[in-house]
Amino acid sequence: MINKYPFATLLSSGVSHVLLKALILLATLAIFIIDTLTYLDIAVAVLYVVVILMGIRLFSQKGLLLMSIASIVLTVFAFFLSHGIDFESSAFARCLVSLAAICITSALAMGNKSFQDALKRQVQILGQTHDAIVLTDLQDKIELWNPGATSLYGWHFDEVKGRSSDDILATQYPSSRAEAKEWLTSHDQWEGELTQIGKDGQPVIVSSRWSLIRDNQGHPTRILITNNDVTDHKQADAALHQAQTELAHAARLSTLGELAASFSHEINQPLASITTTGEASLRWLKRDPPDLVEVSDCMNRIINEARRASEVIKRIRNLARKTEQVHAPLDLQDVVKESLALVERELKAERVIVKTQLKATPVMGDYIQLQQVVINLLLNAIQALASTEQRYRQISIVLSDANPAVCTVNDNGPGLSQEVAGNMFKAFVTTKATGMGMGLSICRSIIDMHGGAIKAQNREEGGASVEFTLPRLEEVSSD
Ligand SMILES: Nc1ncnc2c1ncn2[C@@H]1O[C@H](COP(=O)(O)OP(=O)(O)OP(=O)(O)O)[C@@H](O)[C@H]1O
Ligand SMILES: [Mg+2]
Structure with missing residues (x-):
């Protein structure tokens, strides 16, 4: 039968508690009787120490304290019963030795008990976490496997103990295990995303954190691995x-x-x-x-x-x-030029003059999607201009090759209406009879995916200005 709770097993003993308690009671009685009725020249009461030590596993700290007090009372009682109030005899000295031994043992036992309790609580917390916690030696052999690991991978501790975690879980590293271990050795920790296979053959993606455990001399001994399931995410x-x-x-x-x-x-x-x-x-x-x-x-x-x-x-x-989105190095200037070519006829039809200040602006991105952004901004500007009676209609496009790169589309149309100014990047927000209100919302999601930002505002001299930023190529590649 598979042991589901190795942690609990570590703490609980197989010996029946009731039997042990009965044994302790009998031993206490026996010590008291021998101490009271016999006249041996030895400190019989010292044997209470054994009873207290036996009680460590069975009783709480309070129980241990009661046992100690009972032992002291019984020792003193037995002395008075068998020797009366003879404080000059060697029996009294033996009684004092016994009391000292009981007190010291009790103090040590209770200290030990409180340490054990704290450890037990910590192990229980470790057992309850949803994260998979695995302890391996430096050769990746599994030494500990918490219930979180069992529920994540389906394997029980007994099945994986002593085996290589990478073999069992068919772990795929972002680059390689050797690289992860090299980093772990030099930084004492490593973090990364791993793809593994559970017992049911299903892939599991985990965010994995490793800590290197060292002995007192500073030599690495084990690796503590905490894996968090991010498959759904x-x-x-x-x-x-x-x-x-x-x-x-x-x-x-x-x-x-x-x-x-x-x-x-x-x-x-x-x-x-x-x-x-x-x-x-x-x-x-x-x-x-x-x-x-x-x-x-x-x-x-x-x-x-x-x-x-x-x-x-x-x-x-x-x-x-x-x-699918294809990220590749590109020049934003080309994107703008080609977008202008695509809307050339709309520009002519609405008698819109275009002024450009362009320069080579290398960015990383999806050419078609960025083109979609620029076309949307140009069409919005053309449509805004078309809605006015003004004769002089102008769009200006400025590219700044700073970092981040900025592309600004200005027009001298009516500007952003109060109605949409705060939420024009949300889906289905439109002031146009035939508009869907999707253009800017799509622009924002594309720019977000590229790690940039987009905003719109009215210009002081009239008209609207929409600008988006994109990280420059050097910045992206140096990440
Ligand atoms: N250059 C601009 N000048 C004035 N208002 C603008 C400008 N650009 C966008 N807007 C306003 O923002 C709203 C939302 O624009 P968006 O591109 O998201 O949708 P749309 O153009 O109305 O419809 P769609 O693009 O889906 O056909 C527009 O309806 C318009 O009111
Ligand atoms: Mg639009």
């Missing part, structure tokens, strides 16, 4: 990440819908030009003699226009792509 994180990716994708598709008119125009224009240039080249060919110089000129123009159309299609396809 990790899965929730992954699900959230997945949901965010899906949402960002859905939002990109809806943005593409908004841009559909300009895309069809941008593709139609080169197609129309290809058709007319193709017809023209046919006419040059039909001449007698055919004018091949003009034909080749037309062909070049056709190739260029076809390239232009295919560029537009490529940009749309990239934006529509449903991809």
